[in-house]
Amino acid sequence: MTTDTAVSASRSPEVDVYVDPLCPFAWVTSRWALEVAAQRPVNLTFKLMSLYWLNEGRDLDAGYRAMLDAGRGIGRVAAAVQTDHGPDAFSAFYTAAGTRIHPGKRKDYDAVALEALAEAGLPAALADTAGTDAYDAALRASHEAGMKPVGQDVGTPTIHVDGVAFFGPVLTVVPRGDDAVRIFDGAVALASFPHFFELKRSRTGSPQFT
Numbered sequence: 001m002t003t004d005t006a007v008s009a010s011r012s013p014e015v016d017v018y019v020d021p022l023c024p025f026a027w028v029t030s031r032w033a034l035e036v037a038a039q040r041p042v043n044l045t046f047k048l049m050s051l052y053w054l055n056e057g058r059d060l061d062a063g064y065r066a067m068l069d070a071g072r073g074i075g076r077v078a079a080a081v082q083t084d085h086g087p088d089a090f091s092a093f094y095t096a097a098g099t100r101i102h103p104g105k106r107k108d109y110d111a112v113a114l115e116a117l118a119e120a121g122l123p124a125a126l127a128d129t130a131g132t133d134a135y136d137a138a139l140r141a142s143h144e145a146g147m148k149p150v151g152q153d154v155g156t157p158t159i160h161v162d163g164v165a166f167f168g169p170v171l172t173v174v175p176r177g178d179d180a181v182r183i184f185d186g187a188v189a190l191a192s193f194p195h196f197f198e199l200k201r202s203r204t205g206s207p208q209f210t
Helices: 003-010 024-039 062-070 072-101 109-119 124-131 136-147 177-192
Strands: 014-019 043-048 158-161 164-167
Touching: 014 024, 014 136, 024 043, 024 072, 024 177, 043 072, 043 136, 062 072, 072 109, 072 124, 072 136, 109 124, 136 158, 158 177, 164 177
Parallel strands: 014 043
Antiparallel strands: 014 158, 158 164
């Protein structure tokens, strides 16, 4: 093994997971990423994308559109957290909010945002950004940084590993232990091949949060 190869093999990869607080699939993938990070040195960062902006101008089911509209405020609060307090604060806020929204099945997003701010040790005043456009530009910029490399015809979760971006993997259960690392290695190997584009099968189950 050459010196360069040894350095490359020992270096912790940069893993950015783009999430929207409302997305159950992003939640499962984010918990999987944490499982990987618990077993292997990776520089894991959660970053914000927006289902609201992703679906801007699209003809959507009325129920889905109503969900996006209802969740716009908490997305704005998340953008304020990420912009003013950085990635660690965003990760703490996202985990606190996501735990309430997904395992907790909460839909009172304004209350969830306020509780998540408190749990993450962040100023309660950030909740006021839910009703303003003060952080919309920052939110859109973060969204575009996550989505532009993979194209606008995909959704969330989106992951970047050492600058290689891909949609997925879409999981309905959080892989644990060796499975988590094995799936990570497989996903990265496929995504790193420049001529690989898609691997898919019909989904037969809903996300599980245990």
